[in-house]
Amino acid sequence: MSKILPSVDEYIPHLAYDSVIFGFNGEQLKILILEYHNTGLFALPGGFVRQNENLDDAVKRGLKERTGLDNIYLEQFHTFGDLSRPDPDVMRTILEANDHEVEEGNWLLDRFISVAYYALINYNSVEPKPDELSDSINWYAVDKLPPLMMDHGKIVEKALETLRNNLEKKLVGMNLLPSKFTMKELQLVYEAVLGEKLRRTTFQRKILGLDILKRHEKLFTGAAHKAPYLYSFKNKAPIEHQEHA
Amino acid sequence: MSKILPSVDEYIPHLAYDSVIFGFNGEQLKILILEYHNTGLFALPGGFVRQNENLDDAVKRGLKERTGLDNIYLEQFHTFGDLSRPDPDVMRTILEANDHEVEEGNWLLDRFISVAYYALINYNSVEPKPDELSDSINWYAVDKLPPLMMDHGKIVEKALETLRNNLEKKLVGMNLLPSKFTMKELQLVYEAVLGEKLRRTTFQRKILGLDILKRHEKLFTGAAHKAPYLYSFKNKAPIEHQEHA
DNA sequence: TATTATTGTCTCATTTTGTTACAATAATAC
DNA sequence: GTATTATTGTAACAAAATGAGACAATAATA
Numbered sequence: 193m194s195k196i197l198p199s200v201d202e203y204i205p206h207l208a209y210d211s212v213i214f215g216f217n218g219e220q221l222k223i224l225i226l227e228y229h230n231t232g233l234f235a236l237p238g239g240f241v242r243q244n245e246n247l248d249d250a251v252k253r254g255l256k257e258r259t260g261l262d263n264i265y266l267e268q269f270h271t272f273g274d275l276s277r278p279d280p281d282v283m284r285t286i287l288e289a290n291d292h293e294v295e296e297g298n299w300l301l302d303r304f305i306s307v308a309y310y311a312l313i314n315y316n317s318v319e320p321k322p323d324e325l326s327d328s329i330n331w332y333a334v335d336k337l338p339p340l341m342m343d344h345g346k347i348v349e350k351a352l353e354t355l356r357n358n359l360e361k362k363l364v365g366m367n368l369l370p371s372k373f374t375m376k377e378l379q380l381v382y383e384a385v386l387g388e389k390l391r392r393t394t395f396q397r398k399i400l401g402l403d404i405l406k407r408h409e410k411l412f413t414g415a416a417h418k419a420p421y422l423y424s425f426k427n428k429a430p431i432e433h434q435e436h437a
Numbered sequence: 438m439s440k441i442l443p444s445v446d447e448y449i450p451h452l453a454y455d456s457v458i459f460g461f462n463g464e465q466l467k468i469l470i471l472e473y474h475n476t477g478l479f480a481l482p483g484g485f486v487r488q489n490e491n492l493d494d495a496v497k498r499g500l501k502e503r504t505g506l507d508n509i510y511l512e513q514f515h516t517f518g519d520l521s522r523p524d525p526d527v528m529r530t531i532l533e534a535n536d537h538e539v540e541e542g543n544w545l546l547d548r549f550i551s552v553a554y555y556a557l558i559n560y561n562s563v564e565p566k567p568d569e570l571s572d573s574i575n576w577y578a579v580d581k582l583p584p585l586m587m588d589h590g591k592i593v594e595k596a597l598e599t600l601r602n603n604l605e606k607k608l609v610g611m612n613l614l615p616s617k618f619t620m621k622e623l624q625l626v627y628e629a630v631l632g633e634k635l636r637r638t639t640f641q642r643k644i645l646g647l648d649i650l651k652r653h654e655k656l657f658t659g660a661a662h663k664a665p666y667l668y669s670f671k672n673k674a675p676i677e678h679q680e681h682a
Numbered sequence: 683t684a685t686t687a688t689t690g691t692c693t694c695a696t697t698t699t700g701t702t703a704c705a706a707t708a709a710t711a712c
Numbered sequence: 713g714t715a716t717t718a719t720t721g722t723a724a725c726a727a728a729a730t731g732a733g734a735c736a737a738t739a740a741t742a
Contacts, residue, residue, distance in 0.1 A: 204548070204550070205450060206449050206450070206451070206452065207451065207452065207550060241518070241550075243548070246518060246519045246520050246521075247516065247517075247518025247519065247550060248518065268516060270513065271492065271513060271516045271552045272492075273486070273492025273493065273552065274491045274492065274493070275489065275490065275491050276491075303449070303488070305449070305452060305486075305492060305552075307516045307518065307550075357602075374720095375720085375721090376719090376720085391699095391700070391701080392720090393700085393701080393702085393721090393723095394700065394701085396720090396721075396722085397699085397722090398698095398699085401698095410707095410708095412708075412709090413708090413709095414708085414709070415709065415718075415719080416708060416709035416710055416716090416717060416718060416719090417707070417708060417709070417717070417718040417719035417720070418707035418709095418718080418719055418720045418721080419707075419708060419709095419719090419720080420719080420720060420721090421720085421721085619689095620689080620690090621688090636730095636731070636732075637688095637689085638690090638691080638731090638732080639730065639731065639732085641689090641690075641691090642691090642730085643729095643730085646729095655739095657739075657740090658739090658740095659739085659740070660687075660688080661685090661686060661687060661688090661739060661740035662686070662687040662688040662689070662738070662739060662740070663687085663688055663689045663690080663738035663739060663740095664688090664689080664738075664739060664740095665688080665689060665690090666689085666690085683742100684741105684742085685740105685741080685742075686739100686740085686741080686742095687739095687740095688737100688738085689736105689738080689739105690735105690736090690737080690738100691734105691736085692734085692735085692736100693732100693733085693734080693735100694731105694732090694733085694734100695730100695731080695732080695733100696729100696730080696731070696732090697728100697729080697730070697731085698727100698728080698729070698730085699727080699728070699729085700725105700727070700728085701726075701727090702723105702725085702726095703722105703724080703725095704722090704723080704724100705720105705722085706719100706720080706721080706722100707718100707719085707720080707721100708717100708718095708719095708720105709716105709717085709718095710715105710717080711715085711716070711717095712713105712714085712715080712716095
């Protein structure tokens with residue numbers, strides 16, 4: 193065995209998490225997808241929960257390892273627990289492609305229940321790092337994802353659905369944009385999440401009416417037109433988790 | 438040992454579910470709470486997941502055992518995975534009060550991650566049955582719950598919050614009322630869930646505007662006033678789970 | 683037959699949202 | 713400089729949704 197696999201003693205068996213990490217590149221909504229060595233398999237970044245750590249903390253630990261970011265907006269959205277979801281053959285393929293010998297009965301081949309989270313991060317503040325088993329980790333536009341292994345496609349769907357539902361009440365834009373941004377950029381985030389065009393004047397009036405933005409200096413891009421204002425959220429720093437008080 | 442405990446071989450270790458079962462008695466929103474023998478401990482009905490059954494099916498099985506109902510509206514809303522949530526002392530108390538000898542290391546004393554669901558049922562169609570470990574199972578108004586053990590109070594809070602958020606889009610009323618009901622009853626459901634009074638005329642206009650109700654004969658209660666119409670949801674039978682196609 | 687409580691509906695005021703219009707710019711072309 | 717171009721910020725009006733009150737139509741009962 194060439195590399196060290198996670199051991200069953202350290203982790204809770206049958207329990208995993210998967211994360212849908214959203215970023216916005218100025219035009220499109222994107223997701224971080226990793227590809228396993230020599231398998232052509234694409235998957236969501238995920239991991240396991242240590243015996244002595246909170247579920248939420250396990251996910252934060254995984255995100256930190258992959259993105260280097262510490263204070264990430266994170267929201268749990270669903271737990272996937274169907275018998276049909278895990279696929280031991282897929283798992284075996286991944287392990288064997290990494291030169292792990294896999295004995296029958298290895299805990300990684302068992303049934304897994306997965307708790308799914310989505311994260312919102314600032315696209316530009318991150319240089320994603322692959323983990324030991326995976327080749328690469330890259331951004332993919334949500335409408336141009338490669339075929340994902342197991343039920344990861346469904347997980348992404350549900351994440352998008354939840355994100356859409358939370359768009360208004362959770363100030364999603366705050367976490368996908370840099371601290372200063374134009375109204376146009378904010379609108380593009382909304383459009384990318386909702387998957388539909390919005391009317392400029394109505395959007396602007398509505399957002400300004402919420403009284404959550406602070407206006408700053410103008411942004412001179414060098415383009416031949418009126419320079420837009422920059423805004424930031426009044427509500428200070430991007431918030432990691434708007435939790436029940 | 439006087440009774441048979443669930444065995445670790447049959448179930449997935451460290452994984453449980455809890456259910457918040459809502460009912461509406463015509464006035465108040467209520468929840469089914471069970472009380473364990475000789476302990477004074479109140480808890481949500483919950484259970485474990487068999488090695489070879491879907492997570493959702495485990496919950497349905499538990500609900501069926503407790504309510505006798507088969508086709509229950511069920512929605513998963515959160516997974517609770519903090520280290521601090523399980524309390525081995527509480528679990529031991531419950532088991533010992535039922536004359537179970539509890540050896541150190543029994544799986545039931547381990548850490549548990551719990552997937553929480555809420556269910557909506559027709560209050561009158563049910564005669565709740567206690568399980569083997571519990572004394573009684575009873576309806577409690579959501580604003581008059583006894584103190585619940587462990588983190589079950591938080592679970593109820595989150596369930597209510599989710600129910601409120603889903604009220605509009607999931608046709609909650611459909612599952613909490615009998616098949617025919619008056620406009621007033623429907624309004625009472627909305628008020629109970631939202632925790633606030635609604636304006637009668639506005640409510641009526643809005644609901645009728647949704648074009649989801651079918652009007653039937655009048656209901657003569659014997660009261661000294663105009664008899665209200667009975668309505669039913671056009672959308673036929675109460676739906677078990679409005680799932681992603 | 684008058685009284686009472688409640689229901690169904692209408693009307694008008696208020697608020698919110700949709701839509702169009704237009705002035706104010708920051709470049710660039712001349 | 714001055715006209716041109718693309719975009720932005722905001723105002724103005726129309727349309728739609730919601731809030732609030734009024735009122736006629738009952739099923740009993742007194």
